Amino acid sequence: MASSDPSEWLQTRLPKLSQLDSLQRCLICKDFLKAPVITSCNHTFCSLCIRQHLQSVSNCPLCKAEQFESNLKRVIILEELVSCFRELRPQLLSLLALQDSGEAVMEPPPPKDIEVVEISDDDTSKGPDLVQCPVCSKSMSAKHLQQSHLDYCLRGEVEPPAASALLKLTRSAKSSAERKRGGISLFFLAQKRARPSPPPKEEINHEAFYFNEVHKHHHEVKRLPKIDFSSLSTVKVKEKLLNLKLLTQGTRPQLELRYNQFYLLYNSNIDLSRPASELELRQKLNQWEKSHQGFSAPKAGSTIYGDELKYKALTDKDFPIRGWLKKYREEFTTLTQTARATHAKKKASAIDVPSGTTTPESTTQSPGMTTSTQLQSSTVAVNEVIELSSHELEKQFFPDSKQDANVAAASSADEKPHFAATESLSPARSLAYLGNAAPDSALQREGSQKIAEEELYDFSNSMLA
Amino acid sequence: MKPRSTAQKRLLKEYQQLARDLPPGIVAGPISDDNLFEWDCLLEGPEDTPYENGVFRAVLKFPTDYPLSPPLLTFDPPLLHPNIYEDGTVCISILHPPGEDPNQYERPEERWSPIQSVEKILLSVVSMLAEPNPESGANIDACKLWRDDRDAFCRQVRVQALKALGLL
Numbered sequence: 001m002a003s004s005d006p007s008e009w010l011q012t013r014l015p016k017l018s019q020l021d022s023l024q025r026c027l028i029c030k031d032f033l034k035a036p037v038i039t040s041c042n043h044t045f046c047s048l049c050i051r052q053h054l055q056s057v058s059n060c061p062l063c064k065a066e067q068f069e070s071n072l073k074r075v076i077i078l079e080e081l082v083s084c085f086r087e088l089r090p091q092l093l094s095l096l097a098l099q100d101s102g103e104a105v106m107e108p109p110p111p112k113d114i115e116v117v118e119i120s121d122d123d124t125s126k127g128p129d130l131v132q133c134p135v136c137s138k139s140m141s142a143k144h145l146q147q148s149h150l151d152y153c154l155r156g157e158v159e160p161p162a163a164s165a166l167l168k169l170t171r172s173a174k175s176s177a178e179r180k181r182g183g184i185s186l187f188f189l190a191q192k193r194a195r196p197s198p199p200p201k202e203e204i205n206h207e208a209f210y211f212n213e214v215h216k217h218h219h220e221v222k223r224l225p226k227i228d229f230s231s232l233s234t235v236k237v238k239e240k241l242l243n244l245k246l247l248t249q250g251t252r253p254q255l256e257l258r259y260n261q262f263y264l265l266y267n268s269n270i271d272l273s274r275p276a277s278e279l280e281l282r283q284k285l286n287q288w289e290k291s292h293q294g295f296s297a298p299k300a301g302s303t304i305y306g307d308e309l310k311y312k313a314l315t316d317k318d319f320p321i322r323g324w325l326k327k328y329r330e331e332f333t334t335l336t337q338t339a340r341a342t343h344a345k346k347k348a349s350a351i352d353v354p355s356g357t358t359t360p361e362s363t364t365q366s367p368g369m370t371t372s373t374q375l376q377s378s379t380v381a382v383n384e385v386i387e388l389s390s391h392e393l394e395k396q397f398f399p400d401s402k403q404d405a406n407v408a409a410a411s412s413a414d415e416k417p418h419f420a421a422t423e424s425l426s427p428a429r430s431l432a433y434l435g436n437a438a439p440d441s442a443l444q445r446e447g448s449q450k451i452a453e454e455e456l457y458d459f460s461n462s463m464l465a
Numbered sequence: 466m467k468p469r470s471t472a473q474k475r476l477l478k479e480y481q482q483l484a485r486d487l488p489p490g491i492v493a494g495p496i497s498d499d500n501l502f503e504w505d506c507l508l509e510g511p512e513d514t515p516y517e518n519g520v521f522r523a524v525l526k527f528p529t530d531y532p533l534s535p536p537l538l539t540f541d542p543p544l545l546h547p548n549i550y551e552d553g554t555v556c557i558s559i560l561h562p563p564g565e566d567p568n569q570y571e572r573p574e575e576r577w578s579p580i581q582s583v584e585k586i587l588l589s590v591v592s593m594l595a596e597p598n599p600e601s602g603a604n605i606d607a608c609k610l611w612r613d614d615r616d617a618f619c620r621q622v623r624v625q626a627l628k629a630l631g632l633l
Contacts, residue, residue, distance in 0.1 A: 005478055007485045027580040028532060029471055030478045049471075053533055053579055061578040291470045293529060 004089070005030070012096035021089075024082045027062060028053060033082050035271035037072040041065040044075060047268035055260070074271045076217055080206040209273065221270050224263045229256050245282065250295070257294050261285055472531040476501040479583050491587045493525070502527045506538075506587060510626060511595040515619035516544075519626030523555070523590070525583065535560045535577035538590065542629065545621050547597040547608040556603035559589050 006025070009018035026033050028049035035047035043062045045053075051069055053061055060067045130139040136153050209216065224244075229237065237255050238248040246262060248255070262285050269275045276284075289295045325332075469477075480494055480501070490509035495501045504525040510516025524541050528534040538560060543553035550556060558575040602608035610618045627633040 005482045005485075007482055010486075029475055030582075031474065049579070056533060061580045064578070288470075 008093060009096075011098060012093065013098060014096050017092070017096070020085070024085055032086055033078065035268055036075045036078045036082065037271055038075050039065075039067050040071040041067065044078065047072070047074075047271035048264060051264050051268055055264075069267075072271075076273060077210060079273050080210050083204070084206045204274075217273070219270055219275060221275075223267045223270060226263065227259060229259075245278070246285070254295055257292070258285065258289065261288055261292075470529065472527065472529055473501050475532055476527060483584060488584060488588060490591065491584075493583060493587060502529070502531075504583070508587065508591055508594070511591055514595050515622035516594050516626060519622075519629060521626075521629055523553075525586075532579035532581070534562060535581070536583075536586070538586065542625075545604070545607050545610075545618070545625055546594065547599045547602045547604060547611050548593055549607070550603045551606075554603075555590060555593070556601065557589055557593050557598075558601075559586060 006018040006021040009015055009021055024032055026036075026044075026046040026049050028045055031046075033044065033046055036044050037047045037050060038044050039050070039060050041060050041063050043060050045061070050061075050067075050072065054067060054069050058067055059065060131142045131145055132139050133145055133149060133153055138149075140149060227237075227240065232240075234252050234255070237252070237259070241248050241255060241259060244259075244262060246258060250258070262281070265281050265284055265288075266278075269281055476495070483493055490511070491506070493504055493506040496503045496505050504527070506523045506525055508521050508523060510519035510521065521544055522541055524539050525536045526539070527536040538555040540549055540553040540555065543549065543551060548556050559577060559581060561576045597611060599608050599612060607618070610621070624633065
């Protein structure tokens with residue numbers, strides 16, 4: 001189906017329907033709600049969309065209230081409402097379209113166009129499925145050709161021009177009359193009666209489903225549990241996948257990605273009134289793998305932001321640590337130096353994130369330390385960095401961290417935690433902080449450059465080992 | 466053909482909607498048909514600001530997990546503005562990943578959330594052009610210039626605007 005959007009209603013006779021349309025869509029995927037679930041803050045999203053979102057952030061995308069997957073509740077009636085509206089939508093759109101209904105009814109079309117412009121008086125004859133008449137080679141809908149045009153054409157008569165409304169009214173009378181006359185259209189009618197074409201889609205009575213088929217509302221299926229992968233061996237992970245009839249090939253991170261995606265697909269599928277089979281879910285999973293870069297051939301420094309490194313993947317085991325270190329070497333240097341400065345001034349600064357993660361190890365290092373202890377301590381540091389949430393990492397390692405570091409340097413000179421400073425200061429003063437920071441940090445950077453470089457080297461060694 | 470991911474579907478939708486109903490002073494769309502993850506944008510400088518009458522080009526790069534993660538917006542060529550880094554990257558709260566800010570610096574409701582859209586991003590960028598926020602400066606030199614010597618700041622911006630239009 002071509003993708004649709006609420007603004008399509010703006011050109012109809014009822015532009016306000018765009019609101020009705022818009023309200024039935026998920027704010028995350030902008031498509032119609034699929035298996036709608038409601039949060040504890042009473043906002044509604046597609047089950048899959050919100051579950052995906054909650055894997056990384058535990059809040060409602062709309063109001064930011066704290067939110068957990070376990071609180072999501074299915075809204076059965078909304079699902080039925082949405083699918084009802086979706087089924088009616090194309091018809092409603094064409095009925096309310098301004099140019100069609102407004103003009104065509106007012107002025108009768110010129111007789112020449114009568115065969116070409118067939119009115120869609122029933123579901124099957126709509127759409128551009130025009131065929132050519134084998135006799136006069138005019139194009140029209142197959143149904144019109146079979147039911148009336150062909151008779152006239154074969155008899156050498158001209159089909160009487162009928163206004164569309166008239167055609168609609170006299171349709172039944174006319175076809176019975178033609179049957180008596182024994183036109184060729186009988187052939188098609190007979191065939192149709194003998195072998196009724198199956199309905200293209202199973203008609204769902206949403207009203208009956210909601211009110212009368214209550215027993216179908218709940219599925220006796222247990223949700224898949226979340227897995228704590230850190231406590232499982234690869235063999236155990238494969239066993240779990242095998243139990244779900246999932247593929248077990250691929251690297252460990254791929255196995256985990258595969259389970260997590262299936263977990264999402266499976267649990268959101270249960271929120272549907274008419275869930276898909278597990279086989280379909282597995283097919284969806286395969287499709288997802290094809291489009292997910294975690295499953296494409298590993299490239300050095302594969303990314304999400306074009307040439308930028310993927311900060312989120314820092315928690316992945318196959319993260320391109322070498323490229324990452326290379327890219328953020330300078331930031332690291334600045335941060336290390338900031339951390340040292342802060343640590344020297346104040347031993348415990350609990351809120352300062354950069355120093356909190358790197359200071360304990362890095363500052364206790366003395367030049368005379370043995371390599372093994374250095375290695376060990378830097379491993380701890382790396383692990384700590386990896387443990388950080390993606391959000392903090394972004395703050396630390398993305399471009400604005402430069403500025404943060406500067407602010408930190410400046411504020412540490414004043415013995416003040418840096419965000420307290422930026423938060424409470426007037427614009428002018430915080431600017432002064434920023435301004436002063438530059439020369440200070442430049443000086444400090446030179447001094448600590450060498451030590452930091454050694455550390456980076458150790459980082460990469462220990463990570464690659 | 467590869468199956469369309471959620472991100473691609475959503476980007477396509479946003480593009481269709483933008484094409485139908487474009488906010489004034491903003492043009493945006495994917496660079497090519499086969500890559501929906503990179504968009505070209507043209508922004509008109511807001512009135513009564515030094516950016517007035519300028520048309521500025523910016524590139525939006527979307528992550529593959531869009532809309533769960535925010536895109537990156539970069540002015541090309543870079544623009545002199547307190548909240549735009551020297552390389553052109555825009556620094557506004559709406560483009561920062563969701564969740565709690567450890568610094569308590571930006572309120573969570575100002576940050577990225579999947580309910581935001583390209584249109585909202587571009588509208589916030591236009592209003593950022595009109596009202597710089599020197600409290601969270603990205604370009605320190607621009608911050609200082611904006612604060613200490615507004616005339617010189619405006620002059621430099623005018624020069625950039627003319628250059629961007631190929632008039633200088």
